[in-house]
Amino acid sequence: MASVLVAHATKYGSTQEVAxxxxxxxxxxxxxxxxxxxSDNDSLDGYDAGVVGGALYCFRRIREGRRFLSRxxxxxxEMPVAVFGMGPIEDTDEQFVDARKHLDKSLDKNKSLSPVAVxxxxxxxxxxxxxxxxxxxAMKNVPPSDLRDWKAIETWADSLPEALGLIVD
Ligand SMILES: Cc1cc2nc3c(=O)[nH]c(=O)nc-3n(C[C@H](O)[C@H](O)[C@H](O)COP(=O)(O)O)c2cc1C
Structure with missing residues (x-):
């Protein structure tokens, strides 16, 4: 049995719900x-793998997420890590492509991190x-939305044991 940390950087809770x-x-x-x-300061000793999720705000990951990776x-x-970013609030290819671009750019700044899945x-x-x-x-006039695709989230989660190397024969 593996011990997996799922860390989340959230402002309003939607990222935590995905975590x-x-x-x-x-x-x-x-x-x-x-x-x-x-934002927890505890050591990561004892975990076999990590999943790190962070919301994107104004084209970058929120501060807690950036600090977590740096701290x-x-x-x-030294452990396999998977990363998810949140998240477009308009269901357009452009928003998803942009979000991915900004997430990748931000992750590129952490040279020592090589996520197995993003x-x-x-x-x-x-x-x-x-x-x-x-x-x-501007934001107050944006219509409410929830583009979290729970099926896609489950499918991604199901792919993690293999990607994180947690499957033992
Ligand atoms: C002020 C503001 C700026 C945002 N900027 C971005 C952005 O640049 N890229 C993106 O994909 N989503 C952006 N979002 C959408 C959030 O990432 C999305 O609502 C996310 O689910 C929020 O996560 P949280 O509830 O965990 O804080 C923005 C949301 C707000 C309110």
Whole structure:
């Protein structure tokens, strides 16, 4: 049985819900999964693999996600890691391609990290819940959306044991 950390960097909770879903799926397979906020300072000792999820805000991963990768640079370079980013709030190819581009660009800055899998999931937005500085007039007028595709999230989670090398014959 492998011990897998699922870390999430979220502002409004949609990324955490995806992290929970990924963890639940890994757990069903029999792995020990631990869902933790990326802001946690605890050491990563004892984990066999990691999944790191972070929301994209204004074309970059949120600060907690960037700090997490930098704070745990060494530990993460020594274990298999998968990464997911969130997430377009308009269902257009352009938004998904852009989000992936920004995620890749941001990950490229962590030279020691070589994720075994990277993906982008659609995001969720409830404009009535936005706080400063997100609650600007432009964002407040965006319609509510939830583009999280739970089937695609489960399928990705199911691909992780092999990608993370957790399958033992
Ligand atoms: C102010 C603001 C800026 C955003 N910028 C981006 C962006 O550049 N790229 C993107 O893909 N999604 C962007 N989003 C969408 C969020 O990533 C999406 O709502 C995500 O699900 C939020 O995650 P959270 O609920 O875990 O905080 C933005 C959302 C807000 C409110």
């Amino acid at each position: 929970d879903a990924v963890a639940a799926r890994l757990c069903e397979r029999g792995d020990e999964t631990y869902v933790r906020p990326a 745990h640079r060494k530990a993460l370079s 993906t982008v999931f659609g995001g969720a937005l409830d404009p009535t819940r936005l706080r400063f500085p997100d609650a600007n007039p």
